[in-house]
Amino acid sequence: xxxxxxxxxxxxxxxxxxxxIDLWGVTTHQAWVSGLDQAVIHLIRRPVxxxxxxxxxxxxxxxxxxxxxxLTILLVVALMIARRYxxxxxxxxxxxxxxxxxxxxxxxxxQRPRPTVDRLVSASSYSFPSGHSITAMLLWGTxxxxxxxxxxxxxxWRWLLIGLASLWIVAIGVSRVFVGVHYPTDVLAGWLLGFxxxxxxxxxxxxxxxxx
Numbered sequence: 001x002x003x004x005x006x007x008x009x010x011x012x013x014x015x016x017x018x019x020x021i022d023l024w025g026v027t028t029h030q031a032w033v034s035g036l037d038q039a040v041i042h043l044i045r046r047p048v049x050x051x052x053x054x055x056x057x058x059x060x061x062x063x064x065x066x067x068x069x070x071l072t073i074l075l076v077v078a079l080m081i082a083r084r085y086x087x088x089x090x091x092x093x094x095x096x097x098x099x100x101x102x103x104x105x106x107x108x109x110x111q112r113p114r115p116t117v118d119r120l121v122s123a124s125s126y127s128f129p130s131g132h133s134i135t136a137m138l139l140w141g142t143x144x145x146x147x148x149x150x151x152x153x154x155x156x157w158r159w160l161l162i163g164l165a166s167l168w169i170v171a172i173g174v175s176r177v178f179v180g181v182h183y184p185t186d187v188l189a190g191w192l193l194g195f196x197x198x199x200x201x202x203x204x205x206x207x208x209x210x211x212x
Contacts, residue, residue, distance in 0.1 A: 012199035040184035129189035137194025
């Protein structure tokens with residue numbers, strides 16, 4: 001697997017620092033957190049055509065734990081059949097480890113209540129960080145990394161897959177704010193932490209040798 005580039009490390013460490021700032025702002029109830037949340041909510045939670053509304057609800061539902069877990073299992077099995085054992089391990093660590101257990105622990109440490117606005121879908125547990133957003137970043141970020149590895153001789157398909165996965169990561173986060181179950185700073189935290197952890201896992205596997 002290619003080593004982590006310098007610019008990628010720069011982005012990862014920047015994401016990690018921004019996550020800590022976001023975490024500090026939320027846990028200490030800083031005014032800028034509320035201001036940022038309300039400004040973004042005002043932009044996203046607007047009346048939209050019923051078709052777009054239903055699409056956003058479908059997107060957020062597709063990011064629920066059950067479909068994501070089944071998709072992850074299918075991808076892991078496919079990678080194992082192809083004898084890409086390290087790649088399957090990479091996905092398991094990211095999605096079932098970091099996004100599953102890691103997200104659960106942070107939620108229960110921070111214990112931020114969810115927004116009190118009218119919700120378009122049901123949601124339980126705490127709000128920070130957005131589990132859907134961190135899972136989307138780690139799952140589809142893993143797909144992006146593997147696409148860069150396995151499709152390096154097929155640039156058309158590689159960039160198509162990277163583009164679609166990136167759009168899906170953004171769409172999942174936006175949908176969580178739209179349906180009223182997360183603050184924008186929850187979503188931002190999920191993206192930032194997810195990207196940092198994705199890079200950390202990739203570095204760890206690269207450091208310990210072997211190829212995907």
